[in-house]
Amino acid sequence: MLFNSPTYVNWFKKTNILSPAEGEEKNLEENQQKKLQESMSELLRRIDITRRARFACSTRLRIYFNKIQNLIVFYNILVVIISIITLYQFYNNSAEWSTYLTLSISIALSFFATHMGGKNYKEKAIMMESNGHHLSKLYGKIEMMKVKSKIDTDKVADLYKEYERTLVIVENHEQIDYLQAKKVKRTATLDEEKKLDKYYKKERRMFYLAYIIPLILGLTILVTPFFL
Numbered sequence: 001m002l003f004n005s006p007t008y009v010n011w012f013k014k015t016n017i018l019s020p021a022e023g024e025e026k027n028l029e030e031n032q033q034k035k036l037q038e039s040m041s042e043l044l045r046r047i048d049i050t051r052r053a054r055f056a057c058s059t060r061l062r063i064y065f066n067k068i069q070n071l072i073v074f075y076n077i078l079v080v081i082i083s084i085i086t087l088y089q090f091y092n093n094s095a096e097w098s099t100y101l102t103l104s105i106s107i108a109l110s111f112f113a114t115h116m117g118g119k120n121y122k123e124k125a126i127m128m129e130s131n132g133h134h135l136s137k138l139y140g141k142i143e144m145m146k147v148k149s150k151i152d153t154d155k156v157a158d159l160y161k162e163y164e165r166t167l168v169i170v171e172n173h174e175q176i177d178y179l180q181a182k183k184v185k186r187t188a189t190l191d192e193e194k195k196l197d198k199y200y201k202k203e204r205r206m207f208y209l210a211y212i213i214p215l216i217l218g219l220t221i222l223v224t225p226f227f228l
Contacts, residue, residue, distance in 0.1 A: 036151045047139045052181035054132035057173035061125035075109045078218050127170045
């Protein structure tokens, strides 16, 4: 009661010394600001790794889309070559047999092209890139807020809500994109880098087989008549 009397309050103000009540209030405010700063730093960390993963996903999907398109072109060329040969009955004895195989390959190609085209890799890549740019803008907004002397609690809550809203605009990226983002940032562990290498090796094997198997089948159609 003594420290809260008008006489002591005026004395504290004149001497620029905080009263116990004011000192406690200031400590509470400083602790709150410290927690808000930590919360914003954590939000910045999340946004940074998420936007990097979004960009990594966009790059991966674009590359995959180009590989699929090249593969479809290769299949088309292969089918056209075989079709021309069977059309002119280059190998008379097995023309009918090779025609059926050519038709089977053409149908399989149509199903493959329809299936891969339905996945919309290019459109997903564009959406992921756009989402990454939105997250980058939010990242810059938070960095600007951090330099202010005082941070408002409601504004921090609004930033978290904006982050969540931005995330749900597109479907989430894959785990491999998160690992790729960590590798670019040089924060990936040795095990995570091994997982990345394993994933890309598996993808390369898959595309090698996608080229080799139809090629072997096509060559078999053309060469088999020599052994009949």
